[in-house]
Amino acid sequence: MTSDETGLPPRYEIRTLVGPEHAKWACALVTHCSIFASPVFSKVHTTTSTQSRTQLCYAMFRTALYQMSHQVDSGLSLGIFDTEYQFKRHVSAETGGKLYWDLENDASTSTRSEQFEDQLLLEQMDFPLVSVALAYDSFCPLDPTKLQPLYDLFPLIPLRNKATDKRDHRNPAEWQATGPGEVLFRGGTATKAGEEGKGFMKKLSWYMMRKAAADWRFRGIQIGTVHDAVSSVWSRPPAPFTAEVVVRFKCKDDDDDEELRKCFEGSDQEVTMIYVTLKAPN
Numbered sequence: 001m002t003s004d005e006t007g008l009p010p011r012y013e014i015r016t017l018v019g020p021e022h023a024k025w026a027c028a029l030v031t032h033c034s035i036f037a038s039p040v041f042s043k044v045h046t047t048t049s050t051q052s053r054t055q056l057c058y059a060m061f062r063t064a065l066y067q068m069s070h071q072v073d074s075g076l077s078l079g080i081f082d083t084e085y086q087f088k089r090h091v092s093a094e095t096g097g098k099l100y101w102d103l104e105n106d107a108s109t110s111t112r113s114e115q116f117e118d119q120l121l122l123e124q125m126d127f128p129l130v131s132v133a134l135a136y137d138s139f140c141p142l143d144p145t146k147l148q149p150l151y152d153l154f155p156l157i158p159l160r161n162k163a164t165d166k167r168d169h170r171n172p173a174e175w176q177a178t179g180p181g182e183v184l185f186r187g188g189t190a191t192k193a194g195e196e197g198k199g200f201m202k203k204l205s206w207y208m209m210r211k212a213a214a215d216w217r218f219r220g221i222q223i224g225t226v227h228d229a230v231s232s233v234w235s236r237p238p239a240p241f242t243a244e245v246v247v248r249f250k251c252k253d254d255d256d257d258e259e260l261r262k263c264f265e266g267s268d269q270e271v272t273m274i275y276v277t278l279k280a281p282n
Helices: 019-037 051-071 090-095 114-123 144-153 156-167 200-214 228-236 259-265
Strands: 012-016 076-080 129-137 185-191 222-226 244-249 268-279
Touching: 012 019, 012 200, 019 051, 019 076, 019 114, 019 129, 019 185, 051 114, 051 129, 051 144, 051 185, 076 200, 090 268, 129 200, 144 156, 156 222, 156 259, 185 200, 200 222, 200 228, 222 228, 228 244, 228 268
Parallel strands: 185 222
Antiparallel strands: 012 076, 076 129, 129 185, 222 268, 244 268
């Protein structure tokens, strides 16, 4: 994929994510971004004297890896790779990249500063993947039983999903897939710390829209967002695509759901559900 086609500087390439290693790298990116930079997770999941940010990262990684693997295995997830990335370790260079998180170590690191934990985890992400856009065919859904450990760890996720579904007043027959290759579900995005501000998320998102329409032949993409920048990009797609913000609300303002408000306490983030039409219905 050339830089002219993607709008990226020549050193960066968009590739389809493949295999378990890419799934682990993507999971690490999403997890690290969520715990340290997300306007939701980094605000509402505060650490205690016995639970550090590193422990939260490890716990999220372990419970979210199924979701990331499902999306990578679909062949519909994309990533931006730095072709000039300088590996920190010889082993990483030999294998093309490696994640060095000590996922079996649950010892508390709460005596360390959050900045130290942040940088240590980042340094151990020794791979050239710098940004991801994860997705899967909505007709091949995630297994709820395999998602339950993640939901148990972060109950705000199923509560947010429930609140979003409650506010979605569309006729399912008008948009839901009746077979494979119709509606793509976006399921996570992240950019590696230190690589922000280069427009990766927007370029990758718009590229996915074009690829989903032209190559994968999907008629629509649906994405739930808890980040203003992501919402802005997906609600304003490039022509000829159009977008509808199906749901928009702030959890802290939900007067009907005290549990939801409590889970999002500390975050003022707006939640949206956006549907992008890639092709007009027949």
